[in-house]
Amino acid sequence: MKFNLKIWRQKNAQAAGKMVDYTIDNINADMSFLEMMDVLNEELIRKGEEPVAFDHDCREGICGMCSMHINGRPHGPLRGTTTCQLYMRNFTDGETIYIEPFRANAFPIIRDLVVDRSAFDRIMQVGGFVSVNTGQVQDANNIPVVKADADLAMDAASCIGCGACVAACKNASASLFVGAKISQYALLPQGRIEAKERVLAMVNQMDEEGFGSCTNTGACEAECPKGISLSNIARMNREYYSASIS
Amino acid sequence: MSVLDSKIPDGPLETKWTDYKSHVKLVNPSNKRKLEVIVVGTGLAGASAAASLAELGYKVKAYCYQDSPRRAHSIAAQGGINAAKNYKNDGDSVFRLFYDTIKGGDFRAREANVYRLAEVSANIIDQCVAQGVPFAREYGGLLDNRSFGGAQVSRTFYARGQTGQQLLLGAYSALSRQIGIGNVEMFSRHEMVELVNIDGKARGIIARDLKTGKLERHFGHAVVLATGGYGNVFFLSTNAMGCNVTAAWKAHKQGAFFANPCYTQIHPTCIPVSGDYQSKLTLMSESLRNDGRVWVPKKQGDKRKPQDIPEDERDYYLERKYPSFGNLAPRDIASRAAKEACDDGRGVGESGLAVYLDFADAIKRLGKSVVEARYGNLFDMYHHITNEDPYEVPMRIYPAVHYTMGGLWVDYNLMTTVPGLYATGECNFSDHGANRLGASALMQGLADGYFVLPYTIGDYLAGEIFTKSIPTDHPAFDAAEKAAAERINKLLAVKGNRTVDDFHKALGKIMWEYCGMARSSEGLTKAQAMLKQLREEFWSDVRVTGGANELNVDLEKAGRVADFIELGELMVTDALSRNESCGGHFRVEYQDEGEAKRNDQDYAYVAAWEHKGVGQQAALHKEALKFENVKLATRSYK
Numbered sequence: 001m002k003f004n005l006k007i008w009r010q011k012n013a014q015a016a017g018k019m020v021d022y023t024i025d026n027i028n029a030d031m032s033f034l035e036m037m038d039v040l041n042e043e044l045i046r047k048g049e050e051p052v053a054f055d056h057d058c059r060e061g062i063c064g065m066c067s068m069h070i071n072g073r074p075h076g077p078l079r080g081t082t083t084c085q086l087y088m089r090n091f092t093d094g095e096t097i098y099i100e101p102f103r104a105n106a107f108p109i110i111r112d113l114v115v116d117r118s119a120f121d122r123i124m125q126v127g128g129f130v131s132v133n134t135g136q137v138q139d140a141n142n143i144p145v146v147k148a149d150a151d152l153a154m155d156a157a158s159c160i161g162c163g164a165c166v167a168a169c170k171n172a173s174a175s176l177f178v179g180a181k182i183s184q185y186a187l188l189p190q191g192r193i194e195a196k197e198r199v200l201a202m203v204n205q206m207d208e209e210g211f212g213s214c215t216n217t218g219a220c221e222a223e224c225p226k227g228i229s230l231s232n233i234a235r236m237n238r239e240y241y242s243a244s245i246s
Numbered sequence: 247m248s249v250l251d252s253k254i255p256d257g258p259l260e261t262k263w264t265d266y267k268s269h270v271k272l273v274n275p276s277n278k279r280k281l282e283v284i285v286v287g288t289g290l291a292g293a294s295a296a297a298s299l300a301e302l303g304y305k306v307k308a309y310c311y312q313d314s315p316r317r318a319h320s321i322a323a324q325g326g327i328n329a330a331k332n333y334k335n336d337g338d339s340v341f342r343l344f345y346d347t348i349k350g351g352d353f354r355a356r357e358a359n360v361y362r363l364a365e366v367s368a369n370i371i372d373q374c375v376a377q378g379v380p381f382a383r384e385y386g387g388l389l390d391n392r393s394f395g396g397a398q399v400s401r402t403f404y405a406r407g408q409t410g411q412q413l414l415l416g417a418y419s420a421l422s423r424q425i426g427i428g429n430v431e432m433f434s435r436h437e438m439v440e441l442v443n444i445d446g447k448a449r450g451i452i453a454r455d456l457k458t459g460k461l462e463r464h465f466g467h468a469v470v471l472a473t474g475g476y477g478n479v480f481f482l483s484t485n486a487m488g489c490n491v492t493a494a495w496k497a498h499k500q501g502a503f504f505a506n507p508c509y510t511q512i513h514p515t516c517i518p519v520s521g522d523y524q525s526k527l528t529l530m531s532e533s534l535r536n537d538g539r540v541w542v543p544k545k546q547g548d549k550r551k552p553q554d555i556p557e558d559e560r561d562y563y564l565e566r567k568y569p570s571f572g573n574l575a576p577r578d579i580a581s582r583a584a585k586e587a588c589d590d591g592r593g594v595g596e597s598g599l600a601v602y603l604d605f606a607d608a609i610k611r612l613g614k615s616v617v618e619a620r621y622g623n624l625f626d627m628y629h630h631i632t633n634e635d636p637y638e639v640p641m642r643i644y645p646a647v648h649y650t651m652g653g654l655w656v657d658y659n660l661m662t663t664v665p666g667l668y669a670t671g672e673c674n675f676s677d678h679g680a681n682r683l684g685a686s687a688l689m690q691g692l693a694d695g696y697f698v699l700p701y702t703i704g705d706y707l708a709g710e711i712f713t714k715s716i717p718t719d720h721p722a723f724d725a726a727e728k729a730a731a732e733r734i735n736k737l738l739a740v741k742g743n744r745t746v747d748d749f750h751k752a753l754g755k756i757m758w759e760y761c762g763m764a765r766s767s768e769g770l771t772k773a774q775a776m777l778k779q780l781r782e783e784f785w786s787d788v789r790v791t792g793g794a795n796e797l798n799v800d801l802e803k804a805g806r807v808a809d810f811i812e813l814g815e816l817m818v819t820d821a822l823s824r825n826e827s828c829g830g831h832f833r834v835e836y837q838d839e840g841e842a843k844r845n846d847q848d849y850a851y852v853a854a855w856e857h858k859g860v861g862q863q864a865a866l867h868k869e870a871l872k873f874e875n876v877k878l879a880t881r882s883y884k
Contacts, residue, residue: 011796012796012797028521028523030520030521030633031521031523032525032631034525035523035524035525038523038525038747039523042745042747042748044791045745045746045789045791045800046745046789048789048791049791050791050792050800051791051799051800053797053799055313056487057312057317057319057486057487057488058317058319058321058322058486058487059486059487059525059526059528060322060528060529060627061627061630062321062322062408062411063312063317063319063321063322063486064316064317065312065313065317080626081630085627085630085631087630087631087633089633110457110797111796111797114797116313117313117314118313118314118434120314121314121315121316121422121425121432121434124316124418124419124422125422125423125425125426126426128419128422129377129419129420129422129423130376130377130378130419131423132373132376132377132420133298133301134294134297134298134301134373134420134696134697134700135369135373135696135697137372137373137375137376138372138376139372140331140371140372140374140375140376140381140389141333141388141389143375143376144383144386144387144388145383145387146387147383147384147385147387150380150381150382150383150387153378153380154380154382154405154406154412157380157405157412157415158408158411160411161314161316161317184378184380185378188378188380190375190376190377190378191378
């Protein structure tokens with residue numbers, strides 16, 4: 001297969017970036033998208049040019065490190081798929097593919113396709129936990145959890161923190177990411193103790209980091225590689241309002 | 247060889263750890279505030295240690311090469327975590343978990359460490375549940391379990407096929423809390439490139455800020471390496487792309503002995519290689535073997551579609567060879583059996599390097615919805631990668647490098663041979679012997695970080711309360727930074743013709759061919775010469791683009807591959823010196839009709855290697871393994 005690639009190149013955070021054209025040939029349909037990028041980078045290095053910097057690590061769709069905007073969509077054209085789990089068979093021979101970084105004010109570009117998502121970590125640091133020190137706990141089965149709640153909590157906890165929800169949102173809102181974490185704890189008895197402080201602190205930090213408000217359009221859910229449900233945002237809002245007035 | 251003191255406490259196995267904890271030196275809270283601990287790596291072992299040490303009051307600095315501590319590769323573990331809770335009332339106990347682990351490791355692990363691991367396993371589950379980890383539950387609201395290889399009880403706790411993710415996010419949440427409070431200073435996108443030794447003690451690290459390329463100096467009263475395993479020496483493995491041996495290797499070059507480097511785990515159920523361009527391999531969880539049946543055609547070269555091969559022309563070889571464990575035979579054994587079937591010309595798929603993992607019976611017995619609930623995300627992953635639907639056709643699987651049992655040598659305190667330098671989790675060698683059982687890596691990482699290191703590090707730090715923080719303009723920091731900078735400049739200065747990946751692939755090929763699933767004296771000797779040549783070619787012909795003072799992925803990879811080549815040489819040396827087969831180390835000269843043949847008389851020891859210079863023969867130190875509570879037996883799963 002042959003592709004025309006238009007890739008965002010930007011030397012560093014300060015430099016101006018631009019789209020650069022590349023053509024790549026002899027691509028096998030069973031290659032993953034990132035393997036196609038590897039092939040491109042090998043070619044660039046052989047030519048003495050600098051390879052395209054992009055984030056990636058596990059290549060199994062679970063670490064949340066890969067983050068490209070492909071043809072205008074975070075993680076590309078397939079639903080429920082991270083960039084690393086995308087295969088070239090999902091594209092048409094001869095196609096032009098646009099590859100950009102995730103774009104949001106709260107995710108500044110570091111280089112090429114690499115962005116800084118540490119804002120997510122800072123949101124977690126103000127409340128994304130249960131305050132329990134190592135060792136000060138009871139037997140695990142002393143905390144029974146209704147199976148349906150445990151399953152819903154697990155659905156929410158499946159979030160990989162990649163930031164596709166932010167990149168998909170026209171307001172660059174982090175509501176789906178924050179809502180998923182709030183929901184996981186809100187649904188479990190372990191998390192109820194601090195539920196109020198948690199939701200207030202995390203929502204406040206989300207605003208501080210420069211993420212926008214929820215648009216209610218559902219673009220985040222549509223683009224989430226893990227299918228995190230919009231209902232988590234509703235749960236976050238309910239938790240937030242009840243925490244605000246009680 | 248007297249330097250290797252494992253510091254195993256006296257007394258009966260069952261009370262060693264309890265007695266140790268009652269007598270270990272303590273550091274009072276006001277002194278803890280003055281003591282700084284560096285933790286490199288934020289996977290299960292690192293994040294849990296950093297959080298727990300900070301909770302105790304130490305000043306902690308944590309480092310990871312990823313953009314966030316939440317992305318460490320522990321996150322990719324699928325199947326589960328073992329714990330001797332006996333919630334199933336099926337006869338489990340601390341001793342049984344201990345025994346299964348020792349036996350699973352083919353009697354090449356240290357009894358006292360393994361017993362301690364089994365003992366604290368139950369605490370881990372309690373801790374994780376309290377943190378809000380959403381483990382699978384039964385309808386009564388209590389925790390569910392499943393079975394894993396090498397055990398006859400159900401002691402594996404799980405969170406769908408994403409157990410590692412949930413446990414890591416639990417540890418990450420504890421770490422985040424401590425970062426928020428200000429007890430942990432977090433350095434993401436940082437890679438340790440040198441260890442700083444002052445007067446024979448580990449006193450800090452040189453870390454490279456991967457965003458700017460700047461070399462930074464960081465002091466610690468103690469340094470903990472929780473940097474994972476070295477499976478990427480094979481180029482293709484189930485490890486994440488960034489997993490590397492660099493931190494451990496720098497420590498090794500600074501005096502930390504490296505133990506049993508040849509013990510590598512080849513996992514039986516991975517998606518087979520599909521082409522030269524392949525960058526990594528994907529594991530299919532061992533839990534699939536609870537319900538999937540492994541088979542190949544009985545006839546050689548049978549190219550029919552799997553559904554066209556009638557039942558009596560199929561060889562369910564694990565069930566045939568190991569009737570009592572069947573498809574749940576341990577990993578090393580299942581992998582070798584797959585290789586044997588393929589070597590025999592009965593492999594399936596285009597390459598002939600695959601076997602079937604078939605769910606047709608399970609779907610018939612349980613219904614598609616039950617199978618989907620148990621393994622849905624794994625089936626989807628398989629479908630994505632191979633473009634085949636495993637609900638309709640059997641999965642094709644083949645063994646792949648997955649885990650490394652070898653690692654930095656540590657004593658009972660998890661301290662390496664460098665005072666003040668600790669190694670935890672996969673980075674050390676201590677608990678899994680020559681083969682690790684499924685669902686035990688998560689257990690060990692969290693055991694070390696939550697429940698072992700927070701006690702044992704106090705024993706050392708109690709003696710450091712009068713040591714003031716050493717300023718980083720100390721000559722030892724100068725020297726370490728200079729060494730790191732010189733190496734980087736050297737890599738950039740070669741300006742040769744071959745890419746880093748090209749060398750990495752060549753290295754992987756040598757290692758897989760000669761130091762993989764089957765090893766021989768002849769092959770290993772050949773590999774030694776090939777690796778030496780590869781190292782020399784690397785340093786004269788590698789091409790690294792870009793500069794030192796910027797985000798430079800090519801340079802990062804180059805440094806890691808350079809270390810992997812040196813490690814490869816040590817692995818081959820180790821494999822060659824161990825004239826027996828045990829666990830994942832299979833020497834073709836030593837076998838009983840395909841089963842590993844141990845030699846307890848001569849090889850019941852840990853091989854700990856001392857670095858003597860690049861290209862020089864490393865010095866072997868032996869730690870004899872004493873088995874006082876289990877009888878050495880031929881490992882049988884028949």
